[in-house]
Amino acid sequence: MKDRGYLLTEQANANSGNLDRLSPLALVDLFVREDSHTVAAIAEARESLADAINITSEALCQGGRLFYVGAGTSGRLGVLDAVECPPTFCTPPEMVQGILAGGEAALVRSSEDLEDRYEDGAAAIYERKVGGRDVVAGITAGGTTPYVLGALQAAQQAGASTIFMTCVPAEQASSPADIDIRLLVGPEIVAGSTRLKAGTVTKMALNILSTGVMVRLGKVYGNRMVDVAATNEKLRDRALRILMDLTDLDRSQAGELLASSNNSVKLALLRHWKGISLQTAQTLLQQHRGHLRQALQAENKT
Known part of the structure; x- marks a missing residue:
């Protein structure tokens, strides 16, 4: 059994x-003082988070999928973020998925x-037929979780883009991801x-990642949730x-x-602002991949 006492976590x-x-x-x-470190940690990771938003939004725009992979708390947080995307941004359930060691029972x-x-972890990637258009984000607080490392290696072999999210420095756990x-x-x-x-801090980072991706995909107009699924x-x-x-x-x-x-x-907004039919509005949105602002600007030029 390996001694992990050296890990920051x-x-x-x-x-x-x-x-x-x-x-x-x-x-x-004491909790208030200690939890203040989470915001500082997010600020330090700002560039890598931005990179993750860029590659993920590009992949999803091309029909790819985002998979969060983790175990225990890390895995449950990934599942939570994934299941909140459909009601918030009207995404299909398969677009963002959480993979948790142990499956639903482990929730x-x-x-x-x-x-x-x-x-x-590798088997979970094979089962979902992960490929070159997909993104796999491995979440492991201590950076050494075998389930996550197996999933990331399998994802890389399948040609997927990979993200490593951890709470220990590089000298304690090297990154196996892009x-x-x-x-x-x-x-x-x-x-x-x-x-x-x-x-x-992991929940905060996942909030930023998924929300940033959805904004890039045109799921938000200004700061309004214009792709909200009105299901309740x-x-x-x-x-x-x-x-x-x-x-x-x-x-x-x-x-x-x-x-x-x-x-x-x-x-509804496109029809109201431009006085166009439902079919015309649907066509216009499709032409601009669901970006309301782009659709409005295009219509303004006609």
């Missing part, structure tokens, strides 16, 4: 040596022993508990408010426009 935090003697308020204050029950199976994202938040308040700062009362209300905020329509009029536009905020 496994080391003891000098600031929390008396954790078990702190009052609840002092404990909260609700700990199965950390499965992370040691290098061959299972893009290397280091989120260095330091030792945890509870030594080795990477569901804390490491988990928080909350999301339908959001769609109506977007239409009302960006036009002179009242709620009733916005509802009628949305209903006659296949419940698509993009189509």
Whole structure:
């Protein structure tokens, strides 16, 4: 069994040596101070995050897919980010996928022993027929998870672009990927508990990555979620408010426009602003790969 005590994520935090003697308020204050490191870590990784957004958006624009691969907390965070893309950005479920060691059962029950199976990570990539248009992001706080490393190697052999997201420096775990994202938040308040700062900074990085990609794919107009899937009362209300905020329509009029536009905020806005038919709006959006702003600018020139 390899000693991993050298990893930054496994080391003891000098600031929390008396954790078990702190009052609840002092404990909260300690968390506040320590969690401030997450924002600084994101700032340090800004260039690699931007590179990840670029290659991923280009791949998805060409019909590729994004796979998050991880075990334990890291894997669950990848699954969480993936499943939130369809309702937020109206993406097909296969566009962004989370691969978790142990599968769905590991979402609700700990199965950390499965992370040691290098061959299972590779098998997960083969099963999904990953290819040259795809992107595989391996998420491993300590940088040594065999399941993730197996998946990344298999992805590279298949010609996919790869991303390595970890919370240890390069000298402790070298990058096996095209893009290397280091989120260095330091030792945890509870030594080795990477569901804390490491988990928080990973969630932040995934938020930035997926949102940045979706913005590049035209899923956002200004800062509005114009590809929202109006599948429940909350999301339908959001769609109506977007239409009302960006036009002179009242709620009733916005509802009628949305209903006659296949419940698509993009189509509704394009039709309203340009006075065009649903079919014309659909064609125009398709010509511009779903980018509302580009479709509007093109229509302005005609």
